[in-house]
Amino acid sequence: MAEIPNVCLSLPSRPENVLVVRQALVGLAERLALDAIETNDLNTAVSEACNNVVMHAYGGGEGPLEVDVYTRVETIVVVVRDHGSGLGPREEEEEEEDGHAGIGIPVIDALSRRVQFSDVDGGGTEVRMEFAAPDGAPLEPIDGDRWKFKSTATTPAKPPATVELRLAPTALARAVLPRVMCALAARAYFSTDRISDVRLVADVLAANAGDSISGSHLDVAITVAAPRNLDLRIGPLRSGRGESLVSAAADGMAPVIERLTDTTRVARADSAETLELRLLDRR
Secondary structure (H helix, E strand, C coil): CCCCCCEEEEEECCCCHHHHHHHHHHHHHHHHCCCHHHHHHHHHHHHHHHHHHHHHHCCCCCCEEEEEEEEECCEEEEEEEECCCCCCHHHHHHHHHCCCCCCHHHHHHHHCCEEEEEECCCCCEEEEEEEECCCCCCCCCCCHHHCCCCCCCCCCCCCCCEEEEEECCHHHHHHHHHHHHHHHHHHCCCCHHHHHHHHHHHHHHHHHHHHHECCCCEEEEEEEEECCEEEEEEEEEECCHHHHHHCCCCCCCCCHHHHHCCEEEEEEECCEEEEEEEEECCC
């Protein structure tokens, strides 16, 4: 079986989405108990790789940016992938000679223990970066027999502003999901109070994910559908767990998701469910 990533991100290659990647990495670093230097090196190098995709991979246009993170014993491996023209070491050296200095790849080389560039089948470039994490806290093993490649939280006709996130094991959701959702809520121009609501919803989803999912991972698709409008799809959930999540309470409060979201819907396919939520800020 192929190696299973702990974090998968698929998002449009927009400059503002580099911040989303950074927020996911900070959450992962906290869960692994990385120190400040390790966290900074990881974030800076991966951000440079993502910036290369944004600036160069699609000729000024937009396409998919994919980030996979693998945690190993004393090591973290991050793969950043595009499906455009990409940017390898040779191309960046040529840019520097032409007077258009690029600092991304030298920074990646300096901060990573090992870097490898390769072509992607069908077009594109993949940069694989390895970082030392000698004191990183281990994650629980992933059950490969329960791993499903196809996401059940997304649709083929996904909106262009959608960020797709996959987390395994689901314990990572507590560290990563609130950060990503709050970053996107801020982008949607939510008020400070409403961003706090988004965090509460994310905390409840993450806290109950382990008992709710059907499989070894949690899929979340988050779309900034319009200003002050955030749509979520969460799955794959076991039958009956969608409604249970909607009615889940936290810290003695009334059901958080039911109270703080504007619409809820449970979609069913085969034996799994997907919970669909919409949060609005009506300032």
